[in-house]
Amino acid sequence: MTDKSNSPHATGIICPAAPAHREYRSAREAVDALRGLYDLSTNFLRDRFSETLEGTPVAGRYRAFYPEIRLRTDSHSLVDSRLAFGYVSGPGEFATTITRPDLFDEYLEGQIELLLENHSAPVSIGLSQTPIPLHFAFLEGTHIAGSIQDKIDRPLRDVFDVPDLSATDDKIVNSRLEPDEHDVVPLAPFTAQRIDYSLHRLAHYTATSPTHFQNFVLFTNYQFYVDEFIAFAKNAVADTASGYELFVEPGGRITSASGIEGEAAARMPQMPAYHLTRPNSAGITMVNIGVGPSNAKTITDHVAVLRPHTWLMLGHCAGLRNSQRLGDYVLAHAYLREDHVLDDDLPVWVPVPPLAEVQVALEQAVASVTGLTGYELKRIMRTGTVATIDNRNWELRDQTGPVQRLSQSRAIGLDMESATVAANGFRFRVPYGTLLCVSDKPLHGELKLPGMATDFYNTQVRQHLQIGITALETLRDMPPEKLHSRKLRSFYETAFQ
Secondary structure, three states: OOOOOOOOOOOOEEOOOOOOOEEEOOHHHHHHHHHHHHHHHHHHHHHHHHHHHOOOOOOOEEOOEEEEEEEEEOOOOOOOOOOOOOOOOOOEEEEEEOOOOOOOHHHHHHHHHHHHHHOOOOEEEEEEEEEOOHHHOOOOOOOOOOOOHHHHOOOHHHOEOOOOHHHOOOOOOOOOOOOOOOOEEEOOOOOHHHHHHHHHHHHHHHOOOHHHOOOEEEEEOOHHHHHHHHHHHHHHHHOOOOOOOEEEOOOOOEEEOOEEEOOOOOOOOOOOEEEEEOHHHOOEEEEEOOOOHHHHHHHHHHHHHHOOOEEEEEEEEEEOOOOOOOOOEEEEEEEEEEOOOOOOOOOOOOOOOOOHHHHHHHHHHHHHHHOOOHHHHOOOEEEEEEEEEOOOOHHHOOOHHHHHHHHHOOEEEEEOOHHHHHHHHHHHOOOEEEEEEEEEEHHHOEOOOOOHHHHHHHHHHHHHHHHHHHHHHHHHOOOHHHHOOHHHOOOOOOOOO
């Protein structure tokens, strides 16, 4: 279904003049129309809000609407069976509300082009019946001083629409919508208001604009990796042959080959993000998500609306096998999910499969960076199950239950984030992978001692990060239609990737 409907014809509601829906057979023209309609609606809300702050009497309830894309087809189109997205599964009416078409310009054009290519029907562009909450109409970085209620002597929600939590859920991506033949079927995995909510959360948690996020994302749970990424990124933008253009840090400080602009964040956010940019958002974003599955779920819930092409988890883990050594790599090909934060969205009985393209890229990257291949590669890397838990001090509990489950699952590494990141990748149809580094072996009494940690981090983090970057650069050269696997698609799937 599309977003919750609200009629623009209710008594006392003042809306901008709404142009009629228009059909398009050009993806570029359709996106331009979306941008025009979005600007019409958001400009209206911002103007009415400014007038109200300046003391203009409230004339009624001010309301403007998200633009939408609609597709109607009466045909069971025959499309390439290898495709994972870009088509609808059968006859019907399909629609999705759209926000920030400036941010999603290339994405929208690409998705609409596929629809036009795979179906003999135009797309229809117009205003939906889903109101834009005032909070989501402001330009990025807008700061509102004081309270509007002092100006209007009534609650804000009596004059403007506010965010509606019933329109920000994840029913579509959680595969809980089974439309019948009379329903309007979702075209995209997220509604406009769900996307707006996440865009605001991303800015809050990472202290960077969503406009800077790249299509290839590294998550880590240690600042050491961020320090190495900063050094790598600054060298990359200084090298004009690297293809990387800018390095963006929390707060908006931007480094380019010609110098530095802006200021770094005065205070680090909860999950700072760093962006090494390339044209068409083909660069790399790194986010320090900190420790724990809750953080891992929070950040991936919001990054997912940007529709990245891959995200990888790079971090440390406990090695669970006596044959492992500190500094060895663990390439996850299965996950034991004891994190619990996704149990209501993705039951633990749902398998989270390895994705061949990502697994191969990671293994090849380990070989390339370390210089080891074939049987020799097994000396430093083991492929197997990674267990993710929600109790950092699991060692202090009775060991009987946890150790038995770890052994039965054939786990080789244990951490607090990887299964969460992978499971949310599966849930949101974002290709995922995990490469961890063994930093201790608690089951075998091998813990880091003072001094050992510093040496370990100095020698191993740089190599581990380079492996992750190399893997993403390999995946960057892969066509999106090959990277976005059919493994991630459910029975009732949206046409948009």
